Amino acid sequence: MKELGKKVLAGDIRAASRLIRNLEDQIPNTHIAMQEIFNNTGNAHVIGITGAPGAGKSTLTDEFIYAFRQKDKSVGVLAVDPTSPFTGGALLGDRIRMLRHAEDKKVFVRSLATRCSMGGLSKAVGEGIHVMDALGKEKIIVETCGVGQQEVEIINHAHTVIVVLVPGMGDEIQALKAGLMEVADIFVINKADRDGAGKLYKETLNMVHMSKGAAADNSWNIPVLLVESVLEPHKFAESVDAIREKVEEHYQYLVDNNLLVERMRRKTAAEINEALWGAILQPVLNNLEKDGEIEKMVEQVLKKEIDPYTLADQIASKYVK
Numbered sequence: 496m497k498e499l500g501k502k503v504l505a506g507d508i509r510a511a512s513r514l515i516r517n518l519e520d521q522i523p524n525t526h527i528a529m530q531e532i533f534n535n536t537g538n539a540h541v542i543g544i545t546g547a548p549g550a551g552k553s554t555l556t557d558e559f560i561y562a563f564r565q566k567d568k569s570v571g572v573l574a575v576d577p578t579s580p581f582t583g584g585a586l587l588g589d590r591i592r593m594l595r596h597a598e599d600k601k602v603f604v605r606s607l608a609t610r611c612s613m614g615g616l617s618k619a620v621g622e623g624i625h626v627m628d629a630l631g632k633e634k635i636i637v638e639t640c641g642v643g644q645q646e647v648e649i650i651n652h653a654h655t656v657i658v659v660l661v662p663g664m665g666d667e668i669q670a671l672k673a674g675l676m677e678v679a680d681i682f683v684i685n686k687a688d689r690d691g692a693g694k695l696y697k698e699t700l701n702m703v704h705m706s707k708g709a710a711a712d713n714s715w716n717i718p719v720l721l722v723e724s725v726l727e728p729h730k731f732a733e734s735v736d737a738i739r740e741k742v743e744e745h746y747q748y749l750v751d752n753n754l755l756v757e758r759m760r761r762k763t764a765a766e767i768n769e770a771l772w773g774a775i776l777q778p779v780l781n782n783l784e785k786d787g788e789i790e791k792m793v794e795q796v797l798k799k800e801i802d803p804y805t806l807a808d809q810i811a812s813k814y815v816k
């Protein structure tokens with residue numbers, strides 16, 4: 496495992512893929528590779544792209560890669576794939592477009608197969624970012640499927656959060672937007688060819704304007720950018736490059752105002768929490784599972800022979816010194 500970490504530090508893409516897979520599959524001792532790379536993380540600019548499924552995040556990400564490559568930045572993309580590898584699904588077809596960067600050694604794209612609705616997503620994302628960072632990627636784009644809570648969690652990982660909105664998503668999006676206000680550093684209105692894009696743009700501008708007073712400590716003016724339709728490739732590329740510029744501007748703002756560390760404080764606390772879980776609780780659970788203890792406990796609690804709290808106390812006194 497130590498070797499695997501070393502290879503990642505040397506820029507070995509296959510090693511990085513393997514490490515990400517090991518992390519996802521929770522292969523024992525993978526943390527040894529993480530120990531090896533940790534000191535070389537924290538250099539990349541992490542950009543989160545979030546929004547409802549079908550909002551056009553993958554399409555935008557693909558163009559972002561291009562825009563950053565034009566500026567000679569190396570790029571990592573961590574896509575949180577809502578479709579399981581077993582069911583496949585239409586989204587896979589879209590992802591294939593990212594293959595246009597497949598030959599480019601400075602681009603590294605990985606999907607996390609973890610389903611959006613399942614726990615552990617945050618951990619997998621955080622660790623995936625570390626691996627890409629250690630690999631030397633300067634810009635890391637994290638594309639999350641925007642389903643409720645996960646959208647908000649992106650703020651624990653990204654320095655700059657782009658929220659993608661599209662016209663015609665109905666009223667429920669309005670409610671969503673309220674929660675999104677707190678996480679968005681940049682709003683993007685996508686699919687300009689659709690009816691209502693102009694209206695949504697104005698509404699979002701209004702919303703940003705009205706909420707300005709609420710965020711007292713925030714001197715960053717949240718921009719709202721309308722992206723030209725992908726159906727007009729040239730204009731589309733231009734408007735995505737304009738977002739790239741805003742993204743860079745936001746990063747500079749964070750650096751100039753010493754806010755980068757602030758953003759990462761929460762993530763670090765969550766990471767310690769998760770590492771503790773892995774070091775303490777996971778081995779205990781593994782042991783219990785191995786011996787078939789868990790099923791026995793379930794039966795005991797079902798029969799009310801013992802309650803879960805007493806049970807946990809007993810286990811804790813056995814394992815925790």
Ligand code: GDP
Pocket residue numbers: 546547548549550551552553554555586589685686687688689723724725726
């Ligand atoms: P994601 O689920 O947010 O990643 O969305 P995708 O990038 O996969 O896009 C969903 C669908 O919207 C795809 O079929 C895209 O081709 C389409 N799409 C993306 N951008 C535009 C656009 O500007 N206009 C229109 N009409 N369709 C778009």
